[in-house]
Amino acid sequence: MVGINGYEFIILAIIAVVILGPERLPEYASQLARLVREVRRMATGAREQLREEVGPEIDQVDWRKMDPRQYDPRRIIKEALLDDFDDTAKPAAARPAAPAPAGPGAAPSLAKAPAAPAASRPPAVKPLERLAAGQRAPFDIEAT
Template identity: 50%
Template sequence: MFSGVSIDQILLIAVIAAIVVGPERLPKFAQSLARGTKQVREYVRSARTRVEEEMGDEFSEVDWQKLDPRQYDPRRIIRDALLEDDAPPSPTASGAAAATAVPRPRTAPLVPRAFSSEEPPPFDDEAT
């Protein structure tokens, strides 16, 4: 129900609220609480109906159990990601050999390049 709130604590809060509200106003307070609960329930029901109408058949076809975050298992997600193929296999034998070949590392050192006002350095708009 509530995280970290026990039944004893809820009863204590209810008794304190009854004392604070007083016996004269308690029936009106209970009626307004019941009315508010009914309004919230009706609002949720109408929102659910509206979503079902707008989503159509797609909404009823969704497997909600699969989307439940309590079903999250990081080991299964990692295993599925490692076992799935990244690229489709090539139909030719030479393509398969090229796909498994490791690129050679760069042997020439990077040389710093001087830029001028006519040729400014490259700009990366995605860099921070």
């Protein structure tokens, strides 16, 4: 937890005995024990207070998902960009293909494919408006 192994702990205890002396060491040890108990009590109280205020849902939260070390901005941006692409590409792929002509000299059929439901159609795209030669581009004060 702290990263101190057994040998380091023994060395720290020997240094504490030398610096503090055998007469003050029990007093400081009891103060340290009181401090540890107080910190544990405060942590338990904070946990209980949070559980009371938030409710039992706090036990169901997966805290590993909230860990900021797992976020990779490149992955998040890639997923967001591909998600938008997939949303626009799916309705076009869901449309049925036009039937193939019957023979080598046959003209293509003019029969229309059944219309796709309105919910699966991609949203109408406004055509790109070009500026006339010499026309200035519109200026938006709020955008700059």
